[in-house]
Amino acid sequence: MDVEEYLKQYKKELESGDDERTRYREFLNKSRSVSERLEGLESSANSSDQDEVSESINIIRDRDEDVQIRVTAIRGISNEIGESPELIDLLLSLVRDNTEPVALREPALRVLQQLSFSSVVFRTKRPEYLDVLRSIIDDQDAELRQQAIGVLAKEKDEYVQRRLLEGLEDPSKALIPPEKAIQMLGFDIHAEHYPILRDMVKSPPNPAAKKEAVRLLAADAASKNMLAEILSDKGEDKEVRRTSAIALESLDPAEFEDRAKQIALDEDESDDLRATSLSGLGHFSSLEAVSIDSSFDESVAQLRDKTASEDLRRAAEMYMNRRGGRLQSTQPEELKSVQPLDENQMMGTEPVTVQEPSPNILAVIMGRVRKIIEAIKGNPKPPTPKTPAGGSSV
């Protein structure tokens, strides 16, 4: 491909492309119908023209204006809003005002969330922002409520955490569905949450809540037996069992390894759970523990060649790859490992015909050995292989 021609063509397309400024000016034209004004504005361009900004502010404030027009105006000057404390206040007041339509308040809240990523001025308004969110967690609109609670939960807001726990203990006080409440408590999981999460597992209000509670008990040592029981229960929902496997792996890798090996080879088990077990063993078990169990490796190799389950076959394949094994599969595979080039061939010292890409098994194993050494030394990063260049002024 001619790079010069490629760039020339690209630039030409860029310059002849749609003119966002023109479309926004047409949007501001009140003589046009709502649909005409909104046409072609699925994404808003940002205006910094002062007249356009002023006109947009008027639109935002105008309660008689169509809601979608007001929303589009907010988006159309979102950068300007992010640079102005007064305009951020305007948006905050819209969000707080329950006499304004939800179809306006929600997008306004999203634009504020967007500004949290990009606006330095927004940071000075953060306390007011959080106050506004707290003021709407009892809002009539469920989606707005949940939006506010989600942001506050991620802020680790203690008031919201209390309210969520209250709702789990007494459903009549629930602000949001229990599975969502559990999920949001997970942003800042505390030991004091674990008893209620265990209750949610034993007496779940619904399956989604149980699954979420199982997930979050991954750091609770007192839940280990419960998680192991769920994993062993062939009558349990398979997604809940998979979640318990993953939680148990996090809590007690050795316990997980023992059970995972049994499950992986148990033909009466679900293929999904067997594949999950192999995936965990293959990626995250210590090399020593698994490398001495050659009979298990042989069984996995046989499993890989015989199973009709694509997921189980792939999990077995990846397990063998990670263990540095050579694949002898008869099926075309995605991560096929072949006889690697020997050192002379890799060094280009003799003519070769390269048939397939060389594997990265050596790199993978060296990486894991390096990690083990680092863990022993307590060194988070290996030394840099090249001498650093360049200086710094500050």
Add this chain to the structure above:
Amino acid sequence: MRTEINLNGSANATERYISWSPSPAQVRLADAEGATDPVQVRLKNQNPGQGGQVLFFAARAGAGQNELQLSLPANGSPVDFFVAGQFPRASTADGDASIEVVVEGAGTTLSVTPLMVRIRKNANLLTPAERDHFVSAFATLNDRGMGQFRDFRDMHRNVADDEEHGRAGFLPWHRSYLLDLERELQRIDPSVALHYWRFDQAAPQIFSKDFLGVPDTNGTLTFNPANPLQFWATDLTPGIVRQALFNTNTQPANDGTASGRVINEQATLRLGGTNKTYRLFSRMEGQPHGTAHVSFDESSYISDIDTAPKDPLFFLLHCNVDRLWAKWQRVFRRFDPTSARTYNFLGSAGSPGATRIGHNLKDTMWPWNQITTNPRPNTAPGGNFPGSLITAAPGATPAVLNMIDYQGVLNPSSRLGFDYDDVPFQF
């Protein structure tokens, strides 16, 4: 008779990774078999029809060629040349590109050197093998929440907001952050590059159980049982919460409301205005970058600065942000760090016209500078910037400056070792 090729300063296979930007190379006669006169050789792609393809340069200038004729001294002295990936023909697997050295005229093969044209790609278009390598490396780096990924999670917290967002240094800081992560992924699997989520297009392959997951009814991601990302954990908790507000199979990122879609690539590149300035272009931090983040609901990790890196999609989102910057630089030739159009704060903190520390061209960037005194955050996770086997840049304590000429267009030693599938190199 045989030849030996060095790439990136070494004969080791571990350094045989190139991008679109020319990499230094050498070829020499390793065994002249008694020859005393120079041997005329031709370097070429062994398999022009498949795999990554290479261009050859006798000197670091001009257009590369499909073949290169060189005269090799019989005494084994090396001859310098340069190689680069042939845009847009990237590798899809490690070693699928090969440099063949043949005797000029006779055509006898003297050596074949496999290498990889390793490129950051549109993640929605990866082969299954590329995807699986990427996912596996990422899961290994995370290691159930106990791996080195913790440093990357901790680098992007609210406490570091002033270092990373809302000011000019937003793009260079994140370029550095992504490159740090990519190098750590490459320590695990050198065939891996950090790919991008093209958020202004539908990306159904990314949002799949084989790749970055599909939410259950509660927004917690589910994966295929063979996908190691099912074991992903951060902050002692397994799992990822991500619920898109748009149809991930058919739509680009948007929040489901009127005018809530991310602006497309062309509109983004036009943000620089008539004079194509960085000051105006960097408004892309709001739209499309911020819009992409909040195209996911309030419970999603990615919709909040502090929790965003808990979701691997965050890195693909930012890789696209970086690609857009790279493309803008390429199209408008913004590599000269002495030009205010390339970057609008040219000095260092405290100098006339400077902005906050960390955002001026000559400022080093936290956390790699390991400075934890006010106004920097009081911790600096992750240590110095990691080195690379293929380039010495950007050094252990990169400055904003070191992120500008990432292809080494003006200064070869600035080459950072990555490129995008749709952003070529040009002198």
